[in-house]
Amino acid sequence: MTDNKFFVTTPIYYVNDVPHIGHVCTTVMADIIARYHRQKKEEVFFLTGTDEHGQKIAEEAEKEKLSPQEFCDKISPRFETAWRSLNISFDYFIRTTDLRHKKIVSEVLAKIYDKGDVYKGKYEGYYCVGCEKFLTEADMVDNKCPLHPPEKTAFRSEDNWFFKLSKYVPRLIELIENDKTNYIYPAGKRKEILTKLKAGVRDVSISRENVKWGIPLPWDEKQITYVWFDALLNYYSATQFLENRKGFWPAGLHLVGKEISWFHTVIWQAMLLSVELALPKKVFIHSFYTIDGQKMSKSLGNVISPEKLVEIFEVDGARYLIASSFPAENDVDVGIDRFKEKYNADLANNLGNLVSRVAKLAEGMVIEQKEITFDKEFEKLFDSYKISELINLIFEKYINISNEKLNQVGPWKLEKSDPKRIDVLKFCINNLKIIAYNLRPIMPEVSEKIGKCLDNQVMPLQNILFNRIK
Ligand code: MSP
Numbered sequence: 001m002t003d004n005k006f007f008v009t010t011p012i013y014y015v016n017d018v019p020h021i022g023h024v025c026t027t028v029m030a031d032i033i034a035r036y037h038r039q040k041k042e043e044v045f046f047l048t049g050t051d052e053h054g055q056k057i058a059e060e061a062e063k064e065k066l067s068p069q070e071f072c073d074k075i076s077p078r079f080e081t082a083w084r085s086l087n088i089s090f091d092y093f094i095r096t097t098d099l100r101h102k103k104i105v106s107e108v109l110a111k112i113y114d115k116g117d118v119y120k121g122k123y124e125g126y127y128c129v130g131c132e133k134f135l136t137e138a139d140m141v142d143n144k145c146p147l148h149p150p151e152k153t154a155f156r157s158e159d160n161w162f163f164k165l166s167k168y169v170p171r172l173i174e175l176i177e178n179d180k181t182n183y184i185y186p187a188g189k190r191k192e193i194l195t196k197l198k199a200g201v202r203d204v205s206i207s208r209e210n211v212k213w214g215i216p217l218p219w220d221e222k223q224i225t226y227v228w229f230d231a232l233l234n235y236y237s238a239t240q241f242l243e244n245r246k247g248f249w250p251a252g253l254h255l256v257g258k259e260i261s262w263f264h265t266v267i268w269q270a271m272l273l274s275v276e277l278a279l280p281k282k283v284f285i286h287s288f289y290t291i292d293g294q295k296m297s298k299s300l301g302n303v304i305s306p307e308k309l310v311e312i313f314e315v316d317g318a319r320y321l322i323a324s325s326f327p328a329e330n331d332v333d334v335g336i337d338r339f340k341e342k343y344n345a346d347l348a349n350n351l352g353n354l355v356s357r358v359a360k361l362a363e364g365m366v367i368e369q370k371e372i373t374f375d376k377e378f379e380k381l382f383d384s385y386k387i388s389e390l391i392n393l394i395f396e397k398y399i400n401i402s403n404e405k406l407n408q409v410g411p412w413k414l415e416k417s418d419p420k421r422i423d424v425l426k427f428c429i430n431n432l433k434i435i436a437y438n439l440r441p442i443m444p445e446v447s448e449k450i451g452k453c454l455d456n457q458v459m460p461l462q463n464i465l466f467n468r469i470k
Helices: 021-039 055-063 068-085 099-114 165-177 187-198 227-232 234-241 258-274 306-324 336-361 376-383 387-409 419-439 444-453
Strands: 005-009 043-051 092-095 118-128 153-163 220-225 253-257 283-286 289-291 332-334
Touching (some): 021 043, 021 253, 021 289, 021 306, 043 068, 043 234, 055 068, 092 234, 099 227, 153 220, 153 258, 165 258, 253 258, 258 283, 306 387, 419 444
Antiparallel strands (some): 118 153
């Protein structure tokens, strides 16, 4: 892989649910990072999609009296449509029911088998269908999964195939402890994973006897591949079955929520070590949104949909709010009312007002063209995915200062030829160009509009950038 290639992924979302703000936050963040790398002239491959096999999906399909495939065909496009409506620049939308993906899953599993990394055993323990996960003591509260309704946890005892995860633990510890090969970000999560690895890890069951909806194991067709073994492989399979994408492996960045970090930092790496494939360079584990102080849930009815966000805040407004409230290290509480306040304060009253004032006052002014690149300080924040800090800094360094200066000098009171008026407008125009360039990955359309009205000769805005919301 040349240094110029960058492969970024989101988790592939389960189709038992329709898109919500939790899915939106990971996807918007991945899009911002993808756009940032494209703006730096890198060759980017941005992959997202849907996770369609397993018991959970089969049960949901049955409730709707559809075949699992019909059910997936109905829900999966809702994710694709949601991402298009948010201007998500994904290069490919993968579905795990795609035959090309299934073929690669079978091939990889056969290799793991040939390596001698699987054995038949008895699985006994609790399983949460909500997580599609075998629960350890530490995962449970009163023998139930705390993340899902209690009826989703059930005791299971069946013959399964197991993957020798424990065999790869020493190697994983070594990789994570070495600063050069550590792939877990941020540092707090790295520590958590290391502690868990060092505490001892059991082998993992990779097949299900009683689940029908999935990919049969190549060496034992009565057993269906555990949905996570199938799903994780999407990241690799897409690079193999699509044309001209092979050079993008290994992934540069997997973005995932904290609840699925173990799969992405331990199980996935062990699978890749088993088949001797290169490991992803980074896994960025983020925290969660809560909504008005509560966990988001269908039963509470507090779920925020992407449609609602776009309807109220339009595309770039929604992207901005997601980026500025992104739950990086800690959970972040959000709500529509607070979003409205932030939108009005930052976008309508501050940035929007600045652009419209400057474009109007400076109409006709000829601008000297300078090449702009990412500000070094901002680049650092993009590279560490600290997008809300980046936004604050852009406001501090360029937006607030421009508005303050405008208010101080009051160019509207001065003659057009007054050097003080010309100076302050030049200062603001220069800042706006920097703002538009650095905000482009976050608000691509708005940035383009700002750029256009400040191109060569200043033109007033065609339409107001951000309408105030009541
Ligand atoms: N299908 C698996 C992932 C397989 S990847 C090989 C899955 N799907 S999911 O539909 O449940 O999506 C989980 C992801 O949605 C989380 O990792 C996170 O990215 C996002 N979020 C879900 N709820 C969230 C919040 N409340 N807050 C922020 N993000 C959350 O797990």
